[in-house]
Amino acid sequence: MLSVETLRIRFRTGDGLVHAVNDVSFRVGAGEKLAIVGESGSGKSQMALAVMGLLAKNAEAEGRVLWEGRDLLTLPPAEMNRIRAREIAIVFQDPMSSLNPYMRIERQLTEIVEQHEGLGRAAARARALEVMDAVRIPEARARLRAYPHELSGGMHQRIVIAMALMCRPKLILADEPTTALDVTVQAQIMQLLSEVQRDLGTSVVLITHDLGVVAGFCEEVIVLYGGRIMEQAATLPLFERPAHPYTRGLLRAVPNVEDPADELIAIPGSPPSQRAFPTRCPFAPRCVDAIESCRLTLPELTGGRACLRPVEELT
Ligand SMILES: Nc1ncnc2c1ncn2[C@@H]1O[C@H](COP(=O)(O)OP(=O)(O)OP(=O)(O)O)[C@@H](O)[C@H]1O
Ligand SMILES: [Mg+2]
Missing domain, CATH: 3.40.50.300 (P-loop containing nucleotide triphosphate hydrolases)
Incomplete structure:
Protein backbone atom coordinates (compact mmCIF):
# COMPACT_ATOMS: atom_id res chain seq x y z
CA MET A 1 0.00 0.00 0.00
CA ILE A 88 -3.65 8.83 5.36
CA ALA A 89 -3.88 10.50 8.75
CA ILE A 90 -1.13 11.69 11.05
CA VAL A 91 -1.13 11.92 14.81
CA PHE A 92 1.35 14.71 15.43
CA GLN A 93 4.12 14.41 17.98
CA ASP A 94 2.68 16.99 20.38
CA PRO A 95 -1.02 16.32 21.13
CA MET A 96 -1.56 19.72 22.76
CA SER A 97 -0.50 21.56 19.65
CA SER A 98 -2.95 19.64 17.48
CA LEU A 99 -5.92 20.74 19.59
CA ASN A 100 -7.30 24.25 19.51
CA PRO A 101 -7.71 25.36 23.15
CA TYR A 102 -10.68 27.59 22.34
CA MET A 103 -12.73 25.02 20.48
CA ARG A 104 -15.00 22.37 21.93
CA ILE A 105 -14.03 18.75 21.24
CA GLU A 106 -17.07 18.28 19.02
CA ARG A 107 -16.00 21.02 16.61
CA GLN A 108 -12.39 19.77 16.47
CA LEU A 109 -13.62 16.33 15.49
CA THR A 110 -16.35 17.27 13.04
CA GLU A 111 -14.76 20.17 11.16
CA ILE A 112 -12.66 18.00 8.85
CA VAL A 113 -15.45 15.67 7.75
CA GLU A 114 -17.93 18.50 7.31
CA GLN A 115 -15.45 20.20 5.00
CA HIS A 116 -14.10 17.22 3.12
CA GLU A 117 -17.01 14.84 2.98
CA GLY A 118 -19.82 17.39 3.11
CA LEU A 119 -21.35 15.67 6.12
CA GLY A 120 -24.15 17.59 7.87
CA ARG A 121 -24.01 18.45 11.58
CA ALA A 122 -25.95 15.40 12.73
CA ALA A 123 -24.03 12.91 10.58
CA ALA A 124 -20.72 14.45 11.63
CA ARG A 125 -21.69 14.22 15.30
CA ALA A 126 -22.73 10.59 14.83
CA ARG A 127 -19.32 9.87 13.27
CA ALA A 128 -17.61 11.66 16.18
CA LEU A 129 -19.47 9.50 18.71
CA GLU A 130 -18.53 6.42 16.72
CA VAL A 131 -14.79 7.19 16.73
CA MET A 132 -14.88 8.23 20.39
CA ASP A 133 -16.30 4.81 21.05
CA ALA A 134 -13.51 3.25 18.96
CA VAL A 135 -10.90 5.01 21.12
CA ARG A 136 -12.75 4.02 24.32
CA ILE A 137 -13.71 7.48 25.52
CA PRO A 138 -16.33 7.12 28.23
CA GLU A 139 -19.28 9.51 28.40
CA ALA A 140 -18.63 10.63 24.87
CA ARG A 141 -21.69 12.86 24.62
CA ALA A 142 -20.62 14.93 27.60
CA ARG A 143 -17.02 15.06 26.35
CA LEU A 144 -18.15 16.55 23.04
CA ARG A 145 -19.01 19.74 24.91
CA ALA A 146 -15.67 19.91 26.73
CA TYR A 147 -12.69 22.12 25.95
CA PRO A 148 -9.21 20.55 25.72
CA HIS A 149 -8.05 21.90 29.12
CA GLU A 150 -10.84 19.96 30.81
CA LEU A 151 -9.30 16.65 29.74
CA SER A 152 -6.39 14.60 31.11
CA GLY A 153 -3.24 13.89 29.09
CA GLY A 154 -4.36 10.37 28.22
CA MET A 155 -7.75 11.68 27.15
CA HIS A 156 -6.08 14.30 24.92
CA GLN A 157 -4.14 11.60 23.18
CA ARG A 158 -7.33 9.60 22.63
CA ILE A 159 -9.04 12.66 21.15
CA VAL A 160 -6.10 13.26 18.82
CA ILE A 161 -6.26 9.62 17.66
CA ALA A 162 -10.04 9.99 17.28
CA MET A 163 -9.44 13.04 15.07
CA ALA A 164 -7.18 10.92 12.88
CA LEU A 165 -9.89 8.27 12.63
CA MET A 166 -12.69 10.69 11.67
CA CYS A 167 -11.96 10.39 7.97
CA ARG A 168 -11.68 6.57 8.17
N1 LIG B 1 13.15 22.99 8.97
C1 LIG B 1 14.32 22.41 9.27
N2 LIG B 1 15.50 22.98 8.91
C2 LIG B 1 16.67 22.39 9.19
N3 LIG B 1 16.80 21.20 9.81
C3 LIG B 1 15.67 20.58 10.18
C4 LIG B 1 14.38 21.14 9.94
N4 LIG B 1 13.44 20.28 10.41
C5 LIG B 1 14.12 19.24 10.92
N5 LIG B 1 15.45 19.41 10.79
C6 LIG B 1 16.51 18.45 11.21
O1 LIG B 1 16.22 17.17 10.68
C7 LIG B 1 16.68 16.15 11.55
C8 LIG B 1 15.60 15.13 11.77
O2 LIG B 1 14.53 15.72 12.49
P1 LIG B 1 13.25 14.91 12.96
O3 LIG B 1 12.27 15.90 13.45
O4 LIG B 1 12.78 13.98 11.90
O5 LIG B 1 13.82 14.04 14.18
P2 LIG B 1 13.06 12.96 15.07
O6 LIG B 1 13.71 11.64 14.80
O7 LIG B 1 11.61 13.05 14.85
O8 LIG B 1 13.44 13.41 16.54
P3 LIG B 1 12.55 13.56 17.87
O9 LIG B 1 12.62 12.21 18.53
O10 LIG B 1 13.27 14.60 18.65
O11 LIG B 1 11.18 13.94 17.47
C9 LIG B 1 17.14 16.86 12.83
O12 LIG B 1 18.54 16.94 12.79
C10 LIG B 1 16.53 18.23 12.71
O13 LIG B 1 17.31 19.19 13.35
MG1 LIG C 1 10.05 13.63 15.99
Whole structure:
Protein backbone atom coordinates (compact mmCIF):
# COMPACT_ATOMS: atom_id res chain seq x y z
CA MET A 1 0.00 0.00 0.00
CA LEU A 2 2.69 2.48 1.09
CA SER A 3 6.08 1.98 -0.45
CA VAL A 4 8.86 4.40 0.42
CA GLU A 5 11.81 4.07 -1.94
CA THR A 6 15.27 5.55 -1.29
CA LEU A 7 13.77 8.58 0.41
CA ARG A 8 16.25 11.37 0.97
CA ILE A 9 15.35 14.55 2.86
CA ARG A 10 17.68 17.54 3.07
CA PHE A 11 17.17 20.94 4.61
CA ARG A 12 18.75 24.10 3.28
CA THR A 13 19.91 26.20 6.22
CA GLY A 14 21.98 29.34 6.81
CA ASP A 15 25.07 27.23 7.31
CA GLY A 16 24.61 24.59 4.65
CA LEU A 17 22.65 21.42 4.12
CA VAL A 18 21.27 19.14 6.82
CA HIS A 19 20.97 15.54 5.63
CA ALA A 20 18.06 14.43 7.76
CA VAL A 21 16.96 11.25 5.94
CA ASN A 22 19.34 9.25 3.78
CA ASP A 23 18.12 6.57 1.37
CA VAL A 24 15.41 5.06 3.50
CA SER A 25 13.16 2.37 1.96
CA PHE A 26 10.29 0.43 3.53
CA ARG A 27 6.79 -0.83 2.84
CA VAL A 28 3.59 -1.02 4.81
CA GLY A 29 0.86 -3.36 3.61
CA ALA A 30 -2.87 -3.18 4.26
CA GLY A 31 -3.64 -3.80 7.93
CA GLU A 32 0.04 -3.98 8.90
CA LYS A 33 1.76 -2.36 11.86
CA LEU A 34 5.31 -1.10 11.51
CA ALA A 35 7.42 0.67 14.11
CA ILE A 36 10.14 3.19 13.31
CA VAL A 37 12.52 3.61 16.22
CA GLY A 38 15.41 5.98 16.69
CA GLU A 39 16.95 8.61 18.94
CA SER A 40 15.96 12.26 18.84
CA GLY A 41 17.03 13.82 15.53
CA SER A 42 17.24 10.52 13.64
CA GLY A 43 14.72 11.70 11.04
CA LYS A 44 11.54 9.93 12.19
CA SER A 45 9.15 12.88 12.12
CA GLN A 46 10.52 14.24 8.85
CA MET A 47 9.81 10.90 7.18
CA ALA A 48 6.20 11.04 8.36
CA LEU A 49 5.85 14.66 7.25
CA ALA A 50 7.27 13.75 3.83
CA VAL A 51 4.61 11.07 3.40
CA MET A 52 1.94 13.65 4.29
CA GLY A 53 3.38 16.31 1.98
CA LEU A 54 3.95 18.55 4.99
CA LEU A 55 7.71 19.14 4.95
CA ALA A 56 8.98 22.61 5.80
CA LYS A 57 9.66 25.04 2.95
CA ASN A 58 13.43 24.64 3.21
CA ALA A 59 13.19 20.88 2.70
CA GLU A 60 13.98 18.91 -0.45
CA ALA A 61 12.78 15.33 -0.78
CA GLU A 62 14.11 12.84 -3.30
CA GLY A 63 13.17 9.26 -4.03
CA ARG A 64 9.61 8.00 -4.17
CA VAL A 65 6.73 7.71 -1.74
CA LEU A 66 4.29 5.43 -3.52
CA TRP A 67 0.77 5.29 -2.17
CA GLU A 68 -1.34 2.77 -4.02
CA GLY A 69 0.96 3.21 -6.98
CA ARG A 70 1.09 7.02 -7.08
CA ASP A 71 4.10 9.06 -6.01
CA LEU A 72 3.04 11.42 -3.23
CA LEU A 73 6.19 13.51 -3.65
CA THR A 74 5.02 14.71 -7.06
CA LEU A 75 1.26 14.81 -6.53
CA PRO A 76 -0.53 18.13 -7.22
CA PRO A 77 -1.49 19.88 -3.94
CA ALA A 78 -5.23 19.38 -4.46
CA GLU A 79 -4.78 15.63 -4.84
CA MET A 80 -2.48 15.53 -1.82
CA ASN A 81 -5.15 17.36 0.20
CA ARG A 82 -7.67 14.71 -0.72
CA ILE A 83 -5.36 11.89 0.36
CA ARG A 84 -4.60 13.69 3.61
CA ALA A 85 -8.27 14.16 4.37
CA ARG A 86 -9.41 10.68 3.48
CA GLU A 87 -6.69 8.07 3.22
CA ILE A 88 -3.65 8.83 5.36
CA ALA A 89 -3.88 10.50 8.75
CA ILE A 90 -1.13 11.69 11.05
CA VAL A 91 -1.13 11.92 14.81
CA PHE A 92 1.35 14.71 15.43
CA GLN A 93 4.12 14.41 17.98
CA ASP A 94 2.68 16.99 20.38
CA PRO A 95 -1.02 16.32 21.13
CA MET A 96 -1.56 19.72 22.76
CA SER A 97 -0.50 21.56 19.65
CA SER A 98 -2.95 19.64 17.48
CA LEU A 99 -5.92 20.74 19.59
CA ASN A 100 -7.30 24.25 19.51
CA PRO A 101 -7.71 25.36 23.15
CA TYR A 102 -10.68 27.59 22.34
CA MET A 103 -12.73 25.02 20.48
CA ARG A 104 -15.00 22.37 21.93
CA ILE A 105 -14.03 18.75 21.24
CA GLU A 106 -17.07 18.28 19.02
CA ARG A 107 -16.00 21.02 16.61
CA GLN A 108 -12.39 19.77 16.47
CA LEU A 109 -13.62 16.33 15.49
CA THR A 110 -16.35 17.27 13.04
CA GLU A 111 -14.76 20.17 11.16
CA ILE A 112 -12.66 18.00 8.85
CA VAL A 113 -15.45 15.67 7.75
CA GLU A 114 -17.93 18.50 7.31
CA GLN A 115 -15.45 20.20 5.00
CA HIS A 116 -14.10 17.22 3.12
CA GLU A 117 -17.01 14.84 2.98
CA GLY A 118 -19.82 17.39 3.11
CA LEU A 119 -21.35 15.67 6.12
CA GLY A 120 -24.15 17.59 7.87
CA ARG A 121 -24.01 18.45 11.58
CA ALA A 122 -25.95 15.40 12.73
CA ALA A 123 -24.03 12.91 10.58
CA ALA A 124 -20.72 14.45 11.63
CA ARG A 125 -21.69 14.22 15.30
CA ALA A 126 -22.73 10.59 14.83
CA ARG A 127 -19.32 9.87 13.27
CA ALA A 128 -17.61 11.66 16.18
CA LEU A 129 -19.47 9.50 18.71
CA GLU A 130 -18.53 6.42 16.72
CA VAL A 131 -14.79 7.19 16.73
CA MET A 132 -14.88 8.23 20.39
CA ASP A 133 -16.30 4.81 21.05
CA ALA A 134 -13.51 3.25 18.96
CA VAL A 135 -10.90 5.01 21.12
CA ARG A 136 -12.75 4.02 24.32
CA ILE A 137 -13.71 7.48 25.52
CA PRO A 138 -16.33 7.12 28.23
CA GLU A 139 -19.28 9.51 28.40
CA ALA A 140 -18.63 10.63 24.87
CA ARG A 141 -21.69 12.86 24.62
CA ALA A 142 -20.62 14.93 27.60
CA ARG A 143 -17.02 15.06 26.35
CA LEU A 144 -18.15 16.55 23.04
CA ARG A 145 -19.01 19.74 24.91
CA ALA A 146 -15.67 19.91 26.73
CA TYR A 147 -12.69 22.12 25.95
CA PRO A 148 -9.21 20.55 25.72
CA HIS A 149 -8.05 21.90 29.12
CA GLU A 150 -10.84 19.96 30.81
CA LEU A 151 -9.30 16.65 29.74
CA SER A 152 -6.39 14.60 31.11
CA GLY A 153 -3.24 13.89 29.09
CA GLY A 154 -4.36 10.37 28.22
CA MET A 155 -7.75 11.68 27.15
CA HIS A 156 -6.08 14.30 24.92
CA GLN A 157 -4.14 11.60 23.18
CA ARG A 158 -7.33 9.60 22.63
CA ILE A 159 -9.04 12.66 21.15
CA VAL A 160 -6.10 13.26 18.82
CA ILE A 161 -6.26 9.62 17.66
CA ALA A 162 -10.04 9.99 17.28
CA MET A 163 -9.44 13.04 15.07
CA ALA A 164 -7.18 10.92 12.88
CA LEU A 165 -9.89 8.27 12.63
CA MET A 166 -12.69 10.69 11.67
CA CYS A 167 -11.96 10.39 7.97
CA ARG A 168 -11.68 6.57 8.17
CA PRO A 169 -8.10 6.52 6.93
CA LYS A 170 -6.41 3.43 5.54
CA LEU A 171 -3.13 4.38 7.20
CA ILE A 172 -2.30 6.23 10.42
CA LEU A 173 1.14 7.68 11.06
CA ALA A 174 1.40 7.94 14.85
CA ASP A 175 4.37 10.13 15.81
CA GLU A 176 5.40 9.47 19.44
CA PRO A 177 1.79 8.96 20.55
CA THR A 178 2.77 7.94 24.07
CA THR A 179 5.80 10.06 24.88
CA ALA A 180 4.01 12.64 27.02
CA LEU A 181 2.10 10.04 29.04
CA ASP A 182 2.86 8.08 32.18
CA VAL A 183 3.58 4.37 31.86
CA THR A 184 0.09 3.00 32.59
CA VAL A 185 -1.57 5.39 30.16
CA GLN A 186 1.16 4.59 27.60
CA ALA A 187 0.17 0.94 27.76
CA GLN A 188 -3.50 1.85 27.33
CA ILE A 189 -2.79 3.94 24.24
CA MET A 190 -0.68 1.17 22.68
CA GLN A 191 -3.47 -1.29 23.39
CA LEU A 192 -5.90 1.13 21.81
CA LEU A 193 -3.84 1.48 18.64
CA SER A 194 -3.71 -2.31 18.38
CA GLU A 195 -7.48 -2.56 18.77
CA VAL A 196 -8.10 0.15 16.20
CA GLN A 197 -5.86 -1.69 13.78
CA ARG A 198 -7.62 -4.98 14.46
CA ASP A 199 -11.21 -3.67 14.42
CA LEU A 200 -10.93 -1.18 11.57
CA GLY A 201 -8.13 -2.80 9.57
CA THR A 202 -6.20 0.47 9.53
CA SER A 203 -2.46 0.17 8.89
CA VAL A 204 -0.32 1.89 11.51
CA VAL A 205 3.18 3.29 11.38
CA LEU A 206 4.29 3.89 14.96
CA ILE A 207 7.13 6.35 15.42
CA THR A 208 8.93 6.25 18.74
CA HIS A 209 12.30 6.68 20.45
CA ASP A 210 11.27 4.03 22.97
CA LEU A 211 11.96 0.42 21.99
CA GLY A 212 10.09 -0.56 25.15
CA VAL A 213 6.66 0.33 23.72
CA VAL A 214 7.26 -1.55 20.47
CA ALA A 215 7.53 -5.09 21.82
CA GLY A 216 3.89 -6.16 22.04
CA PHE A 217 2.67 -3.89 19.30
CA CYS A 218 3.90 -4.58 15.82
CA GLU A 219 5.21 -7.25 13.52
CA GLU A 220 8.12 -5.32 12.14
CA VAL A 221 10.62 -2.73 13.35
CA ILE A 222 12.92 -0.31 11.56
CA VAL A 223 15.81 1.09 13.58
CA LEU A 224 17.02 4.49 12.33
CA TYR A 225 20.27 6.23 13.13
CA GLY A 226 21.50 9.43 11.54
CA GLY A 227 18.62 9.23 9.05
CA ARG A 228 19.65 5.75 7.85
CA ILE A 229 18.20 2.34 8.51
CA MET A 230 20.58 0.37 10.72
CA GLU A 231 18.41 -2.68 11.13
CA GLN A 232 15.04 -3.87 9.90
CA ALA A 233 13.56 -7.05 11.28
CA ALA A 234 10.51 -8.84 12.61
CA THR A 235 9.89 -7.71 16.18
CA LEU A 236 10.62 -10.94 18.06
CA PRO A 237 13.95 -11.74 16.38
CA LEU A 238 14.96 -8.10 16.79
CA PHE A 239 14.50 -8.33 20.55
CA GLU A 240 15.95 -11.81 20.87
CA ARG A 241 18.85 -11.55 18.45
CA PRO A 242 19.52 -7.90 17.65
CA ALA A 243 21.97 -7.95 14.76
CA HIS A 244 23.26 -4.38 14.75
CA PRO A 245 25.48 -2.86 17.46
CA TYR A 246 23.19 0.17 17.65
CA THR A 247 20.09 -1.97 18.25
CA ARG A 248 22.03 -3.87 20.90
CA GLY A 249 22.93 -0.59 22.56
CA LEU A 250 19.32 0.58 22.48
CA LEU A 251 18.14 -2.66 24.06
CA ARG A 252 20.69 -2.38 26.85
CA ALA A 253 19.19 1.03 27.60
CA VAL A 254 15.60 -0.32 27.95
CA PRO A 255 14.62 -1.20 31.54
CA ASN A 256 14.21 -4.95 32.06
CA VAL A 257 10.86 -5.64 33.75
CA GLU A 258 11.84 -9.15 34.80
CA ASP A 259 15.07 -8.03 36.41
CA PRO A 260 14.85 -4.40 37.54
CA ALA A 261 18.28 -4.72 39.14
CA ASP A 262 19.73 -5.20 35.66
CA GLU A 263 22.08 -2.36 34.89
CA LEU A 264 20.95 0.16 32.28
CA ILE A 265 23.72 1.16 29.94
CA ALA A 266 23.38 4.34 27.94
CA ILE A 267 25.14 4.59 24.60
CA PRO A 268 28.05 6.98 25.12
CA GLY A 269 28.64 9.87 22.74
CA SER A 270 26.19 12.03 20.83
CA PRO A 271 24.20 11.77 17.57
CA PRO A 272 26.03 12.41 14.31
CA SER A 273 26.32 15.76 12.65
CA GLN A 274 24.14 15.70 9.57
CA ARG A 275 26.06 18.34 7.68
CA ALA A 276 27.30 15.90 5.04
CA PHE A 277 25.70 12.92 3.35
CA PRO A 278 27.10 9.91 5.21
CA THR A 279 29.97 8.21 3.42
CA ARG A 280 30.82 5.86 6.28
CA CYS A 281 28.83 4.20 9.02
CA PRO A 282 27.17 7.06 10.94
CA PHE A 283 27.22 4.99 14.13
CA ALA A 284 30.93 4.09 13.95
CA PRO A 285 32.14 6.89 16.29
CA ARG A 286 29.94 5.49 19.10
CA CYS A 287 30.17 1.82 18.24
CA VAL A 288 31.98 -0.61 20.54
CA ASP A 289 32.39 -3.03 17.65
CA ALA A 290 33.68 -0.61 15.04
CA ILE A 291 36.73 -1.58 13.00
CA GLU A 292 38.84 0.46 10.59
CA SER A 293 36.61 -0.20 7.55
CA CYS A 294 33.52 1.11 9.42
CA ARG A 295 35.14 4.55 9.40
CA LEU A 296 35.85 4.37 5.69
CA THR A 297 32.83 2.77 4.02
CA LEU A 298 29.09 3.14 4.18
CA PRO A 299 27.47 -0.22 4.94
CA GLU A 300 24.48 -1.09 2.75
CA LEU A 301 21.37 -2.62 4.28
CA THR A 302 21.65 -6.31 3.45
CA GLY A 303 19.77 -9.12 5.11
CA GLY A 304 18.06 -6.57 7.34
CA ARG A 305 21.24 -5.03 8.78
CA ALA A 306 23.63 -2.27 7.75
CA CYS A 307 26.84 -3.36 9.46
CA LEU A 308 30.23 -4.46 8.20
CA ARG A 309 30.94 -6.80 11.12
CA PRO A 310 29.47 -10.30 10.99
CA VAL A 311 26.86 -10.85 13.74
CA GLU A 312 29.02 -13.54 15.43
CA GLU A 313 31.80 -11.01 16.01
CA LEU A 314 29.67 -8.49 17.89
CA THR A 315 30.24 -8.05 21.62
N1 LIG B 1 13.15 22.99 8.97
C1 LIG B 1 14.32 22.41 9.27
N2 LIG B 1 15.50 22.98 8.91
C2 LIG B 1 16.67 22.39 9.19
N3 LIG B 1 16.80 21.20 9.81
C3 LIG B 1 15.67 20.58 10.18
C4 LIG B 1 14.38 21.14 9.94
N4 LIG B 1 13.44 20.28 10.41
C5 LIG B 1 14.12 19.24 10.92
N5 LIG B 1 15.45 19.41 10.79
C6 LIG B 1 16.51 18.45 11.21
O1 LIG B 1 16.22 17.17 10.68
C7 LIG B 1 16.68 16.15 11.55
C8 LIG B 1 15.60 15.13 11.77
O2 LIG B 1 14.53 15.72 12.49
P1 LIG B 1 13.25 14.91 12.96
O3 LIG B 1 12.27 15.90 13.45
O4 LIG B 1 12.78 13.98 11.90
O5 LIG B 1 13.82 14.04 14.18
P2 LIG B 1 13.06 12.96 15.07
O6 LIG B 1 13.71 11.64 14.80
O7 LIG B 1 11.61 13.05 14.85
O8 LIG B 1 13.44 13.41 16.54
P3 LIG B 1 12.55 13.56 17.87
O9 LIG B 1 12.62 12.21 18.53
O10 LIG B 1 13.27 14.60 18.65
O11 LIG B 1 11.18 13.94 17.47
C9 LIG B 1 17.14 16.86 12.83
O12 LIG B 1 18.54 16.94 12.79
C10 LIG B 1 16.53 18.23 12.71
O13 LIG B 1 17.31 19.19 13.35
MG1 LIG C 1 10.05 13.63 15.99
